[in-house]
Amino acid sequence: MTFSTLDLSAETPDSALEIGGRPASVPLQNTDRVASRMVGYFATCMAPCRTLPGEQLRGDVTKMTRSCLALAAEMFDRRSVPDDARLGEVREAAAQWAREAVPLGTILRAYHQGLRIAFGLVTARAKADDVDELLVATDLMLELLEAITVAVSDAYVDEQHLVAREHQTASQTLASALLSGRRSSALARQAGIPIADSYEVVALSIPEHADERDPRVDSQVAARRKLRRLQSELATSLEARALTLLSTKGGTLLIPVSDAGPTLTAEVLATLTEAAGVPITATVVVTDTDQVPESADQAHELLNLVRVGGREPGLYRMDDLAVEYQLTRGGPAVRRIATILEPLDAHQELFDTMRAYLGNDMNRQLTARQLYVHPNTVDYRLRRIAQLTTIDLATSSGISQAAIALLARDLDRSVTRRL
Structure with missing residues (x-):
């Protein structure tokens, strides 16, 4: 099945379109009266419009209704749809409503309903011999509807992007100020974002996406797309309340503390992970x-402990890393713990066996499969570890000692490498 539209560009008559023995534009020419009726309909019959302030209905909406009625009347008189330049006022209004957070769906429904009402007024007196003119009027109205819908949508989305960029810039400026220890009410007023009494300070690690390692894909483009997806989900999940300083590798969030409990939960992090496509x-x-600056340093120190300790991606708080954090405080006892495993330096296979054994919850069968050795070999190596270090991995105390010693050693070496 094929569909065709009327060709309105060729041999367009000079005379105005007539329906019912009079120009089709006549019912629309009293724009004040018709606009008043339409706005009244919007206010009483369209649920989204009932939530708009009265002054907005009487002002902006009424003004745009009159303007669109004038465009439609002119269109019927000229038998041609207004060009893009004539829709400037429509685009300006859409941009203004975007800044005022009027839903796009509400705006489009109002335009669609208004044009439907206008079309009903134009065709109300149609007669049997007006079929050709009705077809032309229908096609003109559909083209006008398309032109207005595109103009409104483009202008609205462009303004939303601009607002989002402005908010992101303001968010980054305020976040930088708080992280540097500057709590300025003047800066907060300038940014349009209030300063909270307390924050969840979040350190994020964002690994590479698979596309960033694909030689067929521009790695920088893939990384930016990953970050944009994450930022979009952050705005949705955290209701645009978080102050963010992020790169494609990670960064810092400042989330105002809520009376309802933690805002960043494991469930929210799972949503962010899904959006970014990488385990965050x-x-x-x-x-x-x-205390934001000191707490940011602490959060990133905890993030490094997660990495050094070989922990799985996920959400961690101080309670989850208390032992590791205390070990990083240093002191003679910690240094002594870190040297317990020195006798194994010449035996890498013993280190590998100890890590695998602890990582597999002391299951010798799983450890043997992971290391591609016989379970008896695992037993032999565990005995050698006990001989060289006095750590007996067959006892609960030996297991605890080995885990802490490994962690202390890894932390000590991590600090040494950074120095």
């Missing part, structure tokens, strides 16, 4: 605003 790791420290 986050560490959280809750703090008063005056």
